[in-house]
Amino acid sequence: MEGPRKLALKVAERARDFLRSKFLDESYLKVVEEHKSDVSRKIDLEVEDLIIKTLREEGFKGGIVTEEKGVVGEGPPYAVVDPLDGSLNYAVGSPHWAVSVAIAEGEDFSTLVASAVCPGFGHPCYSASDKAYSGEGEVIPGAPEKVLVFYGEPEDERQSKYLVELRKLLGRPKVRVPGAIALDMVNVARGKLLALVDVRNKIRNVDVAGAYLIIKRAGVPVPEVYESFPTDEVSVVGNLFFGRDERVLSALLSSASKLGLWQGDPDNVQARAGRFLP
Amino acid sequence: MEGPRKLALKVAERARDFLRSKFLDESYLKVVEEHKSDVSRKIDLEVEDLIIKTLREEGFKGGIVTEEKGVVGEGPPYAVVDPLDGSLNYAVGSPHWAVSVAIAEGEDFSTLVASAVCPGFGHPCYSASDKAYSGEGEVIPGAPEKVLVFYGEPEDERQSKYLVELRKLLGRPKVRVPGAIALDMVNVARGKLLALVDVRNKIRNVDVAGAYLIIKRAGVPVPEVYESFPTDEVSVVGNLFFGRDERVLSALLSSASKLGLWQGDPDNVQARAGRFLP
Known part of the structure; x- marks a missing residue:
């Protein structure tokens, strides 16, 4: 290819x-x-x-x-x-x-x-x-930094609560809202970000398709449901969760599930290589 | 000079x-x-x-x-x-x-x-x-974008409330947390950011001294109290507020005053040139 x-x-x-x-x-x-x-x-x-x-x-x-x-x-x-x-x-x-x-x-x-x-x-x-x-x-993964990239609406109580939960779960990482999800995803693929979350339900397939394949091929685990995102039209794909390793991703998904921010199965994660697992 | x-x-x-x-x-x-x-x-x-x-x-x-x-x-x-x-x-x-x-x-x-x-x-x-x-x-100011750069602790109720207030006051700007305040301040000096706020009470004089003079000389109004920040030692200078024009800055400061996030006088603003005023 x-x-x-x-x-x-x-x-x-x-x-x-x-x-x-x-x-x-x-x-x-x-x-x-x-x-x-x-x-x-x-x-x-x-x-x-x-x-x-x-x-x-x-x-x-x-x-x-x-x-x-x-x-x-x-x-x-x-x-x-x-x-x-x-x-x-x-x-x-x-x-x-x-x-x-x-x-x-x-x-x-x-x-x-x-x-x-x-x-x-x-x-x-x-x-x-x-x-x-x-x-x-x-792509050779670098040393991870304790940084969470989080996209949410400040007015939304559930989303704000999720952010506070994640900070607790992940050991109080620094939070960034950089504003370019494909570049953020590349920094996940590079092993540099702890987690990347978007719970605004507005990310579209076109925003993430390119970086998605890079993340997957870099061996970062991803929820299986992402595989069904369409490629033949522009469409909103919903909330997105990426974690540096399977443990982080599971924490993101189960906490999101409890708040109704993740509709998929939190255990259904494809660990492509598990390279980042301890 | x-x-x-x-x-x-x-x-x-x-x-x-x-x-x-x-x-x-x-x-x-x-x-x-x-x-x-x-x-x-x-x-x-x-x-x-x-x-x-x-x-x-x-x-x-x-x-x-x-x-x-x-x-x-x-x-x-x-x-x-x-x-x-x-x-x-x-x-x-x-x-x-x-x-x-x-x-x-x-x-x-x-x-x-x-x-x-x-x-x-x-x-x-x-x-x-x-x-x-x-x-x-x-520095020639460009067309303004509806963007608020906001640094606050997600766990702090007052700070989170302030963010929601500001979004209302400023007509729901997009929020960014880019993570480099001197560069953010330059983008205020360039007329591109609507507002820049840090309410974590952790910014130090060394972080902002260089960009402060650029903002001031670009004609952006600043609270008078910033003039008394020290230059002879490293020290935390507290919460910081920058607005594209005097109207925005006043809104930032009076709303922060009500929440106890601004100790200065919200009316005591030096409008150096007022170039951005309508």
Whole structure:
């Protein structure tokens, strides 16, 4: 599956380079469309166009599933794309953002065959096919930091209670809300984050498809139900939980279950490699 | 005051370049000392040494007030330094971090004469003397984004209540917890953040001295009491509030007053230029 991985890398790299070249350029931040909970800017539309154009130039003939345009063309295969993960960070001037491209042979995440996530700055591109790659080498997990990335609504009592519970369960980690979930997921794959949780029920498949395959191929355990997330349309996939190892993930899920924030089976976790287990 | 500003810039840039060159290098993340609420890593100590060495090489003869070592040498003048703002981000692999260097002629923030803040990636260095600079040009405020940066303890009821209040007051902005306050302050100076609040009562003068002068010189209104923060020792300065304009800042302060999170006078705000006022 080196063809699809190289394709994903080429497309994501080109988009990342374009985004880097326009970073802090106010003229690209103009809001073009307003949606319910976010906006589309000139930069979002241009980088999406660039990705679609590059995929076609490189011979990709399937459906392109992406944030702004929905589905372009027909699949399978599908390219599941987040042209600019962390677009509000990009607008504010935080360098914490990334480009995400995934290739699936069928209609759900279990059919993902390749992906690439290119962070805006400081990192090589990460990619996956049968293995997880950091640049040209394999992803090698680093020393873990006691950090919980948590996305929740401050007004929601259940979500706030869950955050307090998690801090207790995990030994009072520092909490961050960085605002670019694909890059956060890469930092889970790299073994650096203790846990990553989003309980706002608003994450979409396009946000996470690319980083999902990288996490899985890096040997981080994931709930089995993620495998059924669709690849053939843009859709909200619900609350998301990632832990550095099986023990952390089980703690995240059973605590979420008790608060009604996780509908799946907390014991049904695929430990792909268990590399992080003590 | 171009001498001190050029000095601050030279020192901060050299430190930033060093930090960039070691980003993602696990060998520099080894914890060397454990403190009450954070740790010192090899990278923290080496970049601090580099800054002290560079200041002395460039002829700075005063006291150097910095995170790890306390005060080195005798002032006035004082160099107030945060060698690596966002050091946990740096360790995790988030590119959201910065170097901060400020020069003061006396013992408090009212005597700051120059400063530089160099974000790790994607930005020029920002600096201040009589004006605020972005690279070689002046800081020109961009279009504001509806984002609140909020640092609080999730377990603290008053702090959590304040966050919910602020979301109401400010029209439900998105909330971020990026983890590098000097870089967040630069994004306030750039006119991009609606508000920045830290109510954990743990921010120290070294964290904010450099970005404070940039915010002030960019014409953003600040509470008068910040002027009395010390420059001659490392110390916690308490809760911090920055707003894009006087109206936002007043809202932050009066709401914090009611909850007992702000001890100063909410009406006592220095509007330096009022450039952001409607």
